Amino acid sequence: MSTLNSAWDARKTELELPEEIDLQLEVANVGSRTLAILIDLALGGMILFIVYSLMLLLTRDVTRDLVTRFSTHAILTLLLLLIFGFQWGYFNLFEWIWNGQTPGKRLLHLRVIKVDGTPVSWIDILLRNLSRPIDTFGPMGLIGLLMIFVSRKAQRLGDLMARTLVIHETTIDWSIFDEIKSPLPSSQISNAPAIRLSSTQWELLHRYLNRREHLQADVRLRLSLSLYENLKPLVKGTDLELSPLPPEDWLVELAQRT
Amino acid sequence: MTLGVFVRKNRPRWQRLETMLGLIERGGPRRTNRSFLQELSTFYRATTADLAFAQTHYRGTTLLLFLHQLVARAHNQIYRPNRFSLRGCLRFFRNEIPQALRKHLQAITWSAIVFLLGTALGLSAVQFDERAASIILPTNVLDSIYSGHMWTGGIFSVVPAPVASTFLFTSNISVALMAFAGGLSFGLITAWILFQNGFMLGVVFKLCADYGLLGALLEFITGHGLLEISAIIVSGGAGFVVANALLNPGSYSRSDALAEQGRSAVRMAIISVPALITAGCIEAFISPAHFPVWFKIALGLTLGGVFWLYLFFTGKSVQANTPR
Incomplete structure (x- = not known):
């Protein structure tokens, strides 16, 4: 951020x-x-x-x-x-x-x-x-x-x-907005309720997910944890709140629902 | 609409606009390609609408920053000023420069006064004490005057004329442009440059007269001197125009006055460039050479006369300006 x-x-x-x-x-x-x-x-x-x-x-x-x-x-x-x-x-x-x-x-x-x-x-x-x-x-x-x-x-x-x-002039990096490549099966997503993120939160999430491949392992883990902590309160009352997924997969899942 | 939906929906057209801009910036399709231009303006307007939407709904996002830049880039290409053209260049020299100069005759008068003040002081300084010449003239010039010879003979026999002319016009143009830029120091640097050059002229004249070289000096100086001094005075005037904008902005703010007056001042300064290139070439090729005196006098008077006649009398008619 x-x-x-x-x-x-x-x-x-x-x-x-x-x-x-x-x-x-x-x-x-x-x-x-x-x-x-x-x-x-x-x-x-x-x-x-x-x-x-x-x-x-x-x-x-x-x-x-x-x-x-x-x-x-x-x-x-x-x-x-x-x-x-x-x-x-x-x-x-x-x-x-x-x-x-x-x-x-x-x-x-x-x-x-x-x-x-x-x-x-x-x-x-x-x-x-x-x-x-x-x-x-x-x-x-x-x-x-x-x-x-x-x-x-x-x-x-x-x-x-x-x-x-x-x-x-900052160079424009459109890759932030690329579709998230998901390793998860999409079948379980279709019927889940949508979650509202603010536009800055949405951007932050996508920026991380599209960059994670290029990050060092420890940085990648640390960022995913910090994002997880920050975004967790937003999903109160949905099934994601209790989801057992590890932070990074959880973030991918969240991105699919918005 | 969430940001994700907004981006997914409109991104193709932003990317299309980006590739089109890339093409133009690399000098691709220009005025000729009508459909390309129509497409460009359509995409540009659509993207400005997207920007307006993003401004209300997605404050603080990178996307907004990107859209600002994309629109700015497109705007730069669509509203770019007229490219350099021969006609524009001709109008610049035929109308704009003389018109700018005639607006600021007072500044040029002041510039000439400071220069002549320097000359008078130089004359009287040497009259008062001959050693005053050593403040401003290099020793080899002094030595050759004291021994009763023109210093020019020595210099121009060692250095060939092309090199000498290059040296002369580059240093003279630097002085002239510096006199213009010096206006920003409230005219102090401008006044100093004018005074210094006038002072040098006065010292050389008086010293040569004292050692019986007045005829030789006049013969040397007559071919290029008038043009050279005129050019320096005009660019000194340009410096004073800038200084005056800073000191007496009138009903404008200081920065507005500076921007307004600067535009005509730079036109006055630019004319010194071709004038000084000409003067430098004459000073190196013709002045030290054995041409008949009447030829040098005629040349000097013609060039000086043409310079001032051009500045006073060309471009009087108000030409219909191209829309900008």
Whole structure:
């Protein structure tokens, strides 16, 4: 239950859609945004390092023939363009072609969207990324961190200027809702009375039952016991209350009746 | 309806919507495929209805979280802004940039004033004490001026022009964009950048005049200087627009003013990119080379003139905007 709760306790933002629905999305927190930036910086740094080493290797050669000189100058130009491109182009380019994601953001399932829920346009992307020297890079990053920490929708200055925010997208795992594979004969179920579970309880039960195959034996036992203890009071007055089944089979049986 | 029944009944259509979105996101069927789009919009609307239902009946479930995300993903694809187009790009340069600039002439004037203030101070600083030049100019430049030579000859004979031009325009563009971003520091960084660049210009001018290099300096600077300085001043103006939004938001809230003014400020800042690439290439290829002086003067005046004429006079007609 804890993972479920934490997803909902995180800062959420309400966006209004034209379909008259308030969409609730999870705003990315300081930690994941910092990590995403660090991944992006590491990636850029690695590329620069490779090109720089290549340049050092080429210039080490003392024979100043025409070919070496040409390639040295070519790679120096490339290095200049790369540094410049990384500083001003990297975030703009990736957020533009990947619809609000950079490699770091993609790894951490973050995405930039407009405050009203629509995708970012290239002007928004320019606005939020050209302002990075003031609130992201180097010691100025402290300003950005503070802004993300304090502001309600975790927006740094550039986000305020571009009216954007960064959201966290959890990958959807539909397997929670799969049919429960039952080892029990179904004949004894058909005539038993139905039991009402609340939707969160139903989800919890199914999440456990569909995951149990992948759990370690001791974890599996512990979880089934704890679920059994918690769900037992709900079946008062039905035949399940006195059922002699072991906890896990009992839970399967319960899932069949709802 | 219990959650189990609800999920079993509607899950196929959520999954269908998911696969359709996956197809689109990977660049699959686009505008052309009519039946695909109709199916998409049907499934999208059905899923928003499911979301509304789940919002009332299944609060706090993962399912609700999933549906929120699924609808958001679909919404992103259905309401995405116009993709990049050549026409949009053309309109951006022909209309939007000059219009943005003409709205903020006051900020540009201030930017020019700060720059010229720097220049005046640079001139008078060297007048007062020649050693003031060493605060801002590197020693090799100083040494070559003291010995009565232009420093440019030395630099451009060692570094070939393509490398030099790349270095020049990347560092100049960085300065210009920084001047824009500096608006967020209430204009302090913007003002500092403008002042510093103006100061350097003033120092170099006075020092070269003192050592009899004024003619050589003018010959070097005339080809690219006007365009370069204009571009820096325009992006400094962009920074001041941002700063003004923060300092005088007027009837807006500060963040709304920032968002509103930022959109035109970034347009002003962007024009400095092509301008500075041009200026950097001229500075490396033409300015140090042995072209006739009249050619350099004509080139410099033409480029500066075209830059300002473009900003002042193009895109006056109000074009019918594409709906967004």
